[in-house]
Amino acid sequence: MQNLTLTWQTSGSAGVALFGAAYAAKRWWGKPGLGVACREAGTLLALFTLWQLVGHLSLLSTDHALDRAEWIHRTELDWGLPDEAAWQRAAREHPWLISASNYYYATMHFGAMIALLLWVFVRHRARYAWVRNTVVLTTAACLLIQFLPVAPPRMLPGNGFVDVAAEYGQSVYGGAVGGVVEAQLSAMPSVHVAWCVIVAVAVVVIARSPWRWLAVLHPVVTVYVVVVTANHFWADGLVAVGLLMIVYLVLNAAAGWRAANEGPAAVHRERENEKETAAG
Numbered sequence: 001m002q003n004l005t006l007t008w009q010t011s012g013s014a015g016v017a018l019f020g021a022a023y024a025a026k027r028w029w030g031k032p033g034l035g036v037a038c039r040e041a042g043t044l045l046a047l048f049t050l051w052q053l054v055g056h057l058s059l060l061s062t063d064h065a066l067d068r069a070e071w072i073h074r075t076e077l078d079w080g081l082p083d084e085a086a087w088q089r090a091a092r093e094h095p096w097l098i099s100a101s102n103y104y105y106a107t108m109h110f111g112a113m114i115a116l117l118l119w120v121f122v123r124h125r126a127r128y129a130w131v132r133n134t135v136v137l138t139t140a141a142c143l144l145i146q147f148l149p150v151a152p153p154r155m156l157p158g159n160g161f162v163d164v165a166a167e168y169g170q171s172v173y174g175g176a177v178g179g180v181v182e183a184q185l186s187a188m189p190s191v192h193v194a195w196c197v198i199v200a201v202a203v204v205v206i207a208r209s210p211w212r213w214l215a216v217l218h219p220v221v222t223v224y225v226v227v228v229t230a231n232h233f234w235a236d237g238l239v240a241v242g243l244l245m246i247v248y249l250v251l252n253a254a255a256g257w258r259a260a261n262e263g264p265a266a267v268h269r270e271r272e273n274e275k276e277t278a279a280g
Helices: 008-027 032-061 065-078 084-091 095-123 125-146 191-206 210-228 234-262 264-278
Strands: none
Touching (some): 008 032, 032 095, 065 234, 084 210, 095 191, 095 210, 210 234
């Protein structure tokens, strides 16, 4: 499977260009709506650039990455969690399931998040800042931890794991650097799991259709996929969800503090900003 991921240089340059376009749209072109769209796209590209850089920097200190993964797996088994290797063995009896899981892992991580952000930005602009801030803060928290290299399960064949993406020719990772493929040592915590939960929560909270609860299937499928493809341990996802819960608490506390200290004036400014954003 071809890796369509942008390099950090490309995404960083595109982000800078979008920030420039946002400034120009608001200052000179008289299109504040276009400016907001460019700014938000630039913010997400900047976050993606940072994620790419962390993946590269993790290669600068690969010592003990496999040892940490071994420790996580051993600790999970000691605590009575299901063995991910056993789940993978069961799934490998059905080649179509493994192939589908590889594709889901490769496409839905960014696909679902991009779809969510576009939907909220276009249809529910007042809730966009909440969703965007959740994505930015949660991803940033994950990235801070990912500076400590941790190998994914698929790099532990001695523990019974198989790199099924490579086996099926569906790996999304590029060439090796010093024998290690880039971004593969930032498995803890799982941004895949964090993002899929963000998507489900946002859809359930913002949408009004009874069909919105189907969004819960996305994190259920994602967790299964990252396990049977040996991209993450249970612990990777649990830590990611824990960070997300902290972010929700922080955002809720910040909203409460702002409402208590700024009162109606803040509400008025927010409504005026929404009108300005909708213009153009």
